[in-house]
Amino acid sequence: MNDNKVMREKISALADGELSEFETRRILSEIKHNPAYREFWRNIHLVRDLCDESEDFLYERDISTNLRARLRTDLSVETNEAEERLSKKKNYFMVSLASFFAAVTFSFFSIEEVTFADIASQKIDTAINSPEAMNVLNNSVSDLNVVLQNVEINNKGTLANYKMMNSGETFKLSLYPLKEINKIGIQEATKISYIKRDGKVYVVSVSGNLSAEKKNLILQKANLSAKN
Amino acid sequence: MKVSNKNIDLNLVKRAKKGDYQAFDLLVIKYQTRLIATAFKFVKDIQIAEDIVQESLIKSYKSLHSFREDSSFYTWIYRITVNTSKNFLVSKKRRGELLQTEIGQEGDIEIESISPDSPEELLMSNQLKRVIENCLNQLSEDTKTAITLRELEGLSYEEISKIVNCPVGTVRSRIFRGREILDKEIENYREVNKQNIAKETS
Numbered sequence: 001m002n003d004n005k006v007m008r009e010k011i012s013a014l015a016d017g018e019l020s021e022f023e024t025r026r027i028l029s030e031i032k033h034n035p036a037y038r039e040f041w042r043n044i045h046l047v048r049d050l051c052d053e054s055e056d057f058l059y060e061r062d063i064s065t066n067l068r069a070r071l072r073t074d075l076s077v078e079t080n081e082a083e084e085r086l087s088k089k090k091n092y093f094m095v096s097l098a099s100f101f102a103a104v105t106f107s108f109f110s111i112e113e114v115t116f117a118d119i120a121s122q123k124i125d126t127a128i129n130s131p132e133a134m135n136v137l138n139n140s141v142s143d144l145n146v147v148l149q150n151v152e153i154n155n156k157g158t159l160a161n162y163k164m165m166n167s168g169e170t171f172k173l174s175l176y177p178l179k180e181i182n183k184i185g186i187q188e189a190t191k192i193s194y195i196k197r198d199g200k201v202y203v204v205s206v207s208g209n210l211s212a213e214k215k216n217l218i219l220q221k222a223n224l225s226a227k228n
Numbered sequence: 229m230k231v232s233n234k235n236i237d238l239n240l241v242k243r244a245k246k247g248d249y250q251a252f253d254l255l256v257i258k259y260q261t262r263l264i265a266t267a268f269k270f271v272k273d274i275q276i277a278e279d280i281v282q283e284s285l286i287k288s289y290k291s292l293h294s295f296r297e298d299s300s301f302y303t304w305i306y307r308i309t310v311n312t313s314k315n316f317l318v319s320k321k322r323r324g325e326l327l328q329t330e331i332g333q334e335g336d337i338e339i340e341s342i343s344p345d346s347p348e349e350l351l352m353s354n355q356l357k358r359v360i361e362n363c364l365n366q367l368s369e370d371t372k373t374a375i376t377l378r379e380l381e382g383l384s385y386e387e388i389s390k391i392v393n394c395p396v397g398t399v400r401s402r403i404f405r406g407r408e409i410l411d412k413e414i415e416n417y418r419e420v421n422k423q424n425i426a427k428e429t430s
Binding site: 008009012013015016017018021024025028029031032038039040041042043044045046047048049050051052061062063064066067068070071074145147165166168 | 235236239243251256257258286356357360378379380384404408410411414415425426
């Protein structure tokens with residue numbers, strides 16, 4: 001069996017509660033990077049729901065992608081509030097420590113530095129994970145008859161896979177900060193464009209089996225969308 | 229020897245409590261259709277039902293730490309969904325948007341069996357059911373038996389292996405083989421469906 005089959009067999013076992021703790025951890029990290037595994041998990045439960053005649057059956061619905069985006073937004077708001085609280089707390093400690101515990105300030109600042117780094121990462125995370133990033137991508141394909149197949153959002157950027165309804169052509173559309181340009185993996189078929197917004201430069205890229213005209217159109221719309 | 233859903237979910241719930249969103253995501257995918265069907269029974273509008281389930285799942289994720297692992301995750305999230313649906317109807321009643329017949333004198337809400345939103349949707353539900361049923365019927369006897377014992381009877385791999393007299397590993401492979409075939413059929417069905425929709429709209 002190849003690796004893909006092995007993973008799928010494990011997903012099947014996970015759905016039946018027959019997987020070890022160690023294997024579960026591995027599966028969860030693999031599913032993150034492979035939407036096909038997630039889809040396999042979904043289909044297993046679709047069949048299960050259908051076999052369970054006590055349950056009413058509705059035509060398949062998938063709210064999981066929207067839910068992920070909502071939670072990301074909600075939780076980043078909470079993170080900002082936590083950040084403010086942390087900042088107030090920090091000021092209080094700074095004054096008291098400077099006055100009374102000079103000897104231990106070195107170790108205190110070591111801890112605080114880690115916290116500042118965390119906050120900085122959260123800020124980058126929030127910026128690139130903001131719903132605006134996904135809006136830019138969605139607006140870029142607004143007039144094309146496409147379906148969003150899956151989306152990968154992390155603190156490096158946003159990558160969405162789309163499919164043209166009429167032709168079945170698939171393509172990837174991504175938005176990254178300029179410093180992450182090496183993440184795009186530029187190939188011959190990739191077209192890129194730069195977007196400047198709020199003093200930061202982002203790279204939007206489109207790749208896949210689409211015509212060059214369509215790719216240009218998508219990039220133009222991405223630019224327009226970001227400027228509006 | 230039955231493997232309860234409670235135990236299957238517990239592993240994922242524990243991981244989600246530690247902040248692993250992927251584990252929570254798998255629970256969402258597992259239960260979303262059932263939960264939307266539940267909310268739909270109350271609100272009778274598929275879009276609102278989806279919104280209610282989304283709200284319920286957000287609430288549950290944020291209060292996951294308060295979920296006691298001695299009960300089942302599905303029962304817990306089911307209760308949250310029912311309460312959110314009821315609250316929606318009560319607020320709708322306050323705004324005077326709900327017919328008196330939809331909510332009883334004592335606040336009881338009439339629950340009817342669900343019917344899909346539109347004739348197209350009903351057709352697609354039935355078609356998909358038929359596709360899966362046909363596919364199940366065409367599986368080899370060994371595979372069909374393993375899948376049936378697992379999905380209809382809820383037996384563990386070990387229990388199935390005793391019934392069909394073969395090693396646990398073989399049961400695991402047969403169930404997987406069956407699921408691979410079903411998966412392909414479902415994906416083919418979706419693809420054909422998308423193409424048909426595209427033809428109609430172009």
